Amino acid sequence: MKRDPVGQYHFDPETYLAMVLSEVPAYFALQEATAEATTGVVAAQILELGVGTGETAKLVLAVHPMARLTGVDESPEMLDCARKRLPSADLRVGRLEDPLPEGTFDLVISALAVHHLDGDGKADLFTRVAERLRPEGVLCWPTWSSPTTLATR
Numbered sequence: 001m002k003r004d005p006v007g008q009y010h011f012d013p014e015t016y017l018a019m020v021l022s023e024v025p026a027y028f029a030l031q032e033a034t035a036e037a038t039t040g041v042v043a044a045q046i047l048e049l050g051v052g053t054g055e056t057a058k059l060v061l062a063v064h065p066m067a068r069l070t071g072v073d074e075s076p077e078m079l080d081c082a083r084k085r086l087p088s089a090d091l092r093v094g095r096l097e098d099p100l101p102e103g104t105f106d107l108v109i110s111a112l113a114v115h116h117l118d119g120d121g122k123a124d125l126f127t128r129v130a131e132r133l134r135p136e137g138v139l140c141w142p143t144w145s146s147p148t149t150l151a152t153r
């Protein structure tokens, strides 16, 4: 993962797993817990925000094998990797700050991605997510905060 001069992160699918495991040692447990948390949801349409290499989607779709997954990520390289693992998913290059894909979703998932937005960005995203969720729909967003961030709050 690299950061450009304006503070954007660029993820590399080749190095992503090693990087994320160094930052989030319980990464695989978090992914399994995310999928398990969706078990009670009747989900035909799933939206994922920040698909990355498709790890989260792979496990969530194992719980909801009949569901259609639409996913968004700003990194074409990460999505190329995800497409190999999720050939039936509709994966789109886009930013979380942009309009969300059209449609109504039963379940919106976003693992380790929303923390890239600032407070206003998160509030705006959650407003737009609420507009896309069906009544009783579920947003599942396991997130991350560094010890430094917590210590400086």
Ligand SMILES: C[S@@+](CC[C@H](N)C(=O)[O-])C[C@H]1O[C@@H](n2cnc3c(N)ncnc32)[C@H](O)[C@@H]1O
Pocket (backbone or CB within 6 Å): 011, 020, 049, 050, 051, 052, 053, 054, 055, 056, 072, 073, 074, 075, 078, 094, 095, 096, 097, 110, 111, 112, 113, 116
């Ligand atoms: C830490 S990875 C998480 C990927 C996956 N959900 C997982 O748990 O492995 C964060 C992903 O979010 C994407 N991302 C970060 N900021 C974004 C933004 N503002 N809009 C769209 N995608 C973004 C990155 O390209 C990256 O693939």
